[in-house]
Each structure stands twice: as structure tokens, then as C-alpha cells.
Amino acid sequence: MxxxxxxxxxxxxxxxxxxxxxxxxxxxxxxxxxxxxxxxxxxxxxSYGNAGMIVPSHFVPLAAPGVVAQGLRWMADPKSPFYVRPRLSADLLTWGWRFWRAGTAAHVRASAPLLLALNLASRDEYVALDDELGGGIGLERLGLTMLCATQHGLEEEAKVAEMARALGGRAEVLDAAAVRALEPGIELNVVGGVHFPDDAHLDPGAxxxxxxxxxxxxxxxxxxxxxxxxxxxxxxxxxxxxxxxxxxxxxxxxxxxxxxxxxxxxxxxxxxxxxxxxMQPGKGYTLTLESPSQRLSVPSILTEARVAVTRMGERLRIGGTMELGGFDEGANDLRVRGIVEAARRYFPRLTEAELAEPPRWHGFRPLSPxxxxxxxxxxxxxxxxxxxxxxxxxxxxxxxxxxxxxxxxxxxxxxxxxxxxxxxxx
Ligand SMILES: Cc1cc2nc3c(=O)[nH]c(=O)nc-3n(C[C@H](O)[C@H](O)[C@H](O)COP(=O)(O)OP(=O)(O)OC[C@H]3O[C@@H](n4cnc5c(N)ncnc54)[C@H](O)[C@@H]3O)c2cc1C
The missing domain is CATH 3.50.50.60 (FAD/NAD(P)-binding domain)
Known part of the structure; x- marks a missing residue:
């Protein structure tokens, strides 16, 4: 048996x-x-409402140098991509301390090759699964672009691109004109971006x-x-x-x-x-536009705003924020507002009206320290x-x-x- x-x-x-x-x-x-x-x-x-990105580009673990300092700066802004709900929780304090301790250059150096290898192997598994299922999961291999609205953002991303290449991955730094060539017909407020051709995406619900x-x-x-x-x-x-x-x-x-x-x-x-x-739950939100006026073709991350934008067939899913607030089931409108405003900064032709309509979703990411x-x-x-x-x-x-x-x-x-x-x- x-x-x-x-x-x-x-x-x-x-x-x-x-x-x-x-x-x-x-x-x-x-x-x-x-x-x-x-x-x-x-x-x-x-697993249902997420941004659907398959990410060999994401080989830097969340616990990395500078992340805690950036998080603390964001805490003051209710529409920022990050928030910790202040509360007396021994679990949260211990987790936070471990997260801070883990965020070293040595940890990034040790983890990056593993995360890259895992993500590449996973992408290949998705390709095989898609074949076996005969399609229907919305898998597309168009890569991922980190869109940068500032010169500083682009310089930081260019360093990640260099790291990717040193690890044997592929990454291309693009100026504004090259980004526009990737996305004809879309008006974009960016100074450039980094394209990672090995990434892919799919429709998680499907x-x-x-x-x-x-x-x-x-x-x-x-x-x-x-x-x-x-x-x-x-x-x-x-x-x-x-x-x-x-x-x-x-x-x-x-x-x-x-x-x-x-x-x-x-x-x-x-x-x-x-x-x-x-483990801490990291709450995030997505909005799914059924027929957006601006339909990006390559899945992208709006780098400075930490917002993910993925085309899923005719639809466009926009998502982000990381809220460490325990298992609080409510939706925080200000966080969603932050995502909408970020999307409009990068895509000025996306209208308030179309971003106000779509169904909203939130889910909890399982975060290790x-x-x-x-x-x-x-x-x-x-x-x-x-x-x-x-x-x-x-x-x-x-x-x-x-x-x-x-x-x-x-x-x-x-x-x-x-x-x-x-x-x-x-
Ligand atoms: C806004 C947002 C965007 C994201 N975008 C991406 C992305 O683009 N790419 C990516 O790779 N990841 C993304 N993620 C992260 C990804 O969604 C999660 O890492 C992933 O879905 C976790 O899957 P899981 O199976 O571990 O957990 P879950 O999907 O949470 O599944 C856990 C299951 O366990 C069940 N369960 C819980 N407690 C019990 C119990 N006591 N008894 C029985 N069952 C129980 C739950 O009901 C649930 O069905 C995103 C997350 C968010 C929030």
C-alpha cells in the first residue's frame, strides 16, 4: 500500500x-x-490575488542592509509602501530583532546564489507544468522591468543588475528611450529601468x-x-x-x-x-483593472514605490505595500490610496476613475526573519x-x-x- x-x-x-x-x-x-x-x-x-511574478531577478533577500533604515523612514508616511502597526507583541519584537540582525552584506552574499538558483529552477518547473496542463495558466516569458522614476533609483537598480550578471544571470540597464521602446503606446514618467529577461509571469487564480x-x-x-x-x-x-x-x-x-x-x-x-x-504576516493589496486604458506589456515594478504591475491577459493587476500588523483582516484605505497614487505618478494617463473602480484584494505574505x-x-x-x-x-x-x-x-x-x-x- x-x-x-x-x-x-x-x-x-x-x-x-x-x-x-x-x-x-x-x-x-x-x-x-x-x-x-x-x-x-x-x-x-x-496565493490567489498576488501579482503573479516569477522572479529570478529577486535574489536579494528581504533582510538586507539598509532595509530597516528605509522602513523606519517610510513609517512616518501612511501612504508609503511599508508600515508596522505599533503593538506590544513579543513575537513581533523578537522577529524584528532577528530581521535586523540578518540584514548584513554577508547574508546577502550567501543567500543570493541560492535564491537565484531556486527561482530559475522554479521558472523551468512552471514551463514544464504549463506544457503538461496544456496551457491555461497565463504563463508568459516576457521578463520583468524595474521602472525607475529617479536617477538615484536607477543607480541602485544598476548595482543589482551588476550583481545579477556576476551571479550568471541576465540584466540590462535601460535609459528612458529604451524603456519606451519596450512599452510603445504607454506614457511613462521614468528616467530608465533595468530589464531582467529571465523572469516570467502567470495568472495565479488560473x-x-x-x-x-x-x-x-x-x-x-x-x-x-x-x-x-x-x-x-x-x-x-x-x-x-x-x-x-x-x-x-x-x-x-x-x-x-x-x-x-x-x-x-x-x-x-x-x-x-x-x-x-x-514568522510574521506581511499584508499586501492588489487592484485588478478589467480593461485598463494603459496596459503595460512587460510586468514591472515601480521601483521607488515598491508597486508591482502585471498584465494578465486583458487585465492589469497593480499591487504592493507591506504592513506588519498581525492578522488584522481589515483593509487600510490609505495604503490602497498609496498604491493608486504611485501608479498615477508612473503612468500619468491612468485615470483616477479607472483606479477607483476595480475589486480590491488583500493577503498575507509568510515572512521569515x-x-x-x-x-x-x-x-x-x-x-x-x-x-x-x-x-x-x-x-x-x-x-x-x-x-x-x-x-x-x-x-x-x-x-x-x-x-x-x-x-x-x-
Ligand atoms: C500583494 C501581494 C503580491 C504578491 N505578489 C507576488 C508575486 O508577484 N510573486 C510571488 O512569487 N509572490 C507574490 N506574493 C507572495 C505570495 O502570494 C505568497 O508568498 C504565497 O502565496 C504564499 O503561499 P502559501 O501557499 O505559502 O500560503 P497561502 O496562499 O496563504 O496558503 C496557506 C493556506 O493555509 C491555510 N491554513 C491556514 N491555517 C490553517 C489551519 N489552521 N488549518 C488548515 N489550513 C490552514 C489557509 O487557508 C491557506 O489556504 C504576493 C503577496 C501579496 C500579498
């Missing part, structure tokens, strides 16, 4: 893990506390629906409305996962192996088995594998994460080194 793996979390990381586990012949059950309609609504899990349908067709069991509230532990680790169905009686789901991929909630769930995984995912088996709980903490690039890193989870659970040699992402590193 095939061994049974219970995957906690039906976000993109949980689905990609289930995909690679099923391919290796495991029986797989995926648990999620949300209903089967979890992709709809203003506050769906992070991806989630297609992968879930494929998994269901392949015999993966999904249990929605099943909130994980505890674990039964034995000598070999987890014997059973306790789930609380909405309005129902607690049940135990048993498996030989458990994969914990619950996004920003992973830290809370890990605590139930005595595992400390420092050093900007690296948690990936691997727990030493403390031997049959538990963690796959989380991907922060701003969970969509991008999900396929390679799923592949590495499959390898770890099957006892194979991981195809990329995972030591730096160790689950018990803090």
Missing part, C-alpha cells in the same frame, strides 16, 4: 507539494480551513484552479473547511492531525508523513507540535516536513519548493542544497 502524506494548507506551496508527492506515488490528502470557494472574495489566501483540478483528477483528496487545531504525537512524530470542521466535531486525520505549508499561519500551527518558526523559506524535515518531529516562509516570492518559488518537498519526503537527495533553509535555524 502506498504511503500517505497529509499536507496542511491548499495555497500554492501546498498544491505544488501535493503535485510532486503524488508524482512519487504517495497517497495525498490536502487539508484547508477555508471552503472550496476560497479563491473568491476580498481576502482570499495569498494556476490554482488548474493545479487543484489536476490533483483531484489524479486522486489527491481535498478536505476543505478543515481547520487544523492540534496534533497527536507518538514516538515517530505526528500520529494524527486534529481538524475541526466548521460547526462539526473534531476528527483525526492520520498519515505516515505530514507537510506543513500553511502560509503565514505556519508559525502558529508549528507551535502546536512544539516547533518554533518565527531572514527572508529565506523554511524548507525541510524537522529534527524534533521526524515525520514533519515544513514548506513555508516564502515571503514576497511564494508564487515564484512554489514549484521548486514542491519538488524539494517530494524529494525530502521520499528520502531522495534534494536537487538543490536546502541546508540554509533549515526549519530549526532560529
Amino acid at each position: 502506498s504511503r500517505h502524506v497529509v499536507v496542511i494548507g491548499a495555497g500554492v506551496v501546498g498544491l505544488m507539494s501535493a503535485y510532486h508527492l503524488r508524482r512519487r506515488g504517495f497517497a495525498v490528502t490536502v487539508l484547508d480551513r477555508e471552503g472550496a470557494d476560497r479563491g473568491s472574495g476580498e481576502q482570499a489566501p495569498a 494556476l490554482m484552479r488548474a493545479v487543484q483540478a489536476r490533483l483531484q483528477a489524479d486522486g489527491v483528496e481535498f478536505r476543505f473547511g478543515a481547520r487544523v487545531v492540534g496534533f497527536e504525537l507518538g514516538d515517530r512524530g505526528v500520529r494524527g492531525v486534529t481538524v475541526r470542521p466548521a460547526g462539526g466535531v473534531d476528527e483525526t486525520v492520520t498519515g505516515d508523513e505530514v507537510v506543513l505549508a500553511a502560509g503565514a499561519w505556519t508559525g502558529r500551527i508549528a507551535r502546536l507540535v512544539g516547533l518554533s518558526l518565527p 531572514d527572508g529565506l523559506p523554511y524548507l525541510g524535515r524537522s529534527r524534533r518531529v521526524p515525520n514533519l516536513t515544513v514548506a513555508s516562509g516564502h515571503g514576497m516570492m511564494g508564487l515564484s518559488l512554489a514549484p521548486i519548493t514542491g519538488k524539494l518537498v517530494g524529494e525530502v519526503v521520499a528520502g531522495e537527495e534534494p536537487s538543490l542544497p536546502i541546508g540554509a533553509m533549515s526549519v530549526e535555524r532560529f
